[in-house]
Amino acid sequence: MCGLGDDGFDGEAADLDAGIWVRGVDYVSGWRDAREATAELDDALRLVGVEAAEMRMRAASGADGSGVVRLELSAAGAREVAMLARVAAARLGRAS
Template sequence: MDGDSDFGADPAAGLDPDTWVWLPGVDYAAGWRAARREADGLNAMLAACGVQRAQLRAVADTDALGGPVVRLEGVAEGWLRLEELLCLAAYVRRELA
């Protein structure tokens, strides 16, 4: 439901009927909107840390029951940048503890 396909992944690669069969009466749009708000916030934080959207980004989605889901998608360079940022954050936490 996210509509983002910038990374060119095979859309059928991870098809699981429990994640794509829509149930009658479930408000998937509300779950997606909630996930989108969180994904936008995470993307803003990633950008503030110097991570380019083409490398790593948060994508809004929903689960089988319409609950909000945020996925991280990226290329190797983006994941390496995230690893650097997490290592830095862990180091700073130890310094403050």
């Protein structure tokens, strides 16, 4: 699985016809914002011990130009992230 810095092209040329591009929408700013958020999430998950091999993240832009972070986890990685979220929720008093 790829980690931070994956540009979403999977080693091939971008398929610019795969989506609808709207004139005047700033997709690059959204992508840049998503790239920064991807780096933050990557750092946080690695700090708590989620292995890079368990996840894949990439920055993208939504149809409206907003930043989108796509996160894929292996089954083991998803269970680990779920456990970490439960621990954090319990510490914050949000567990139900």
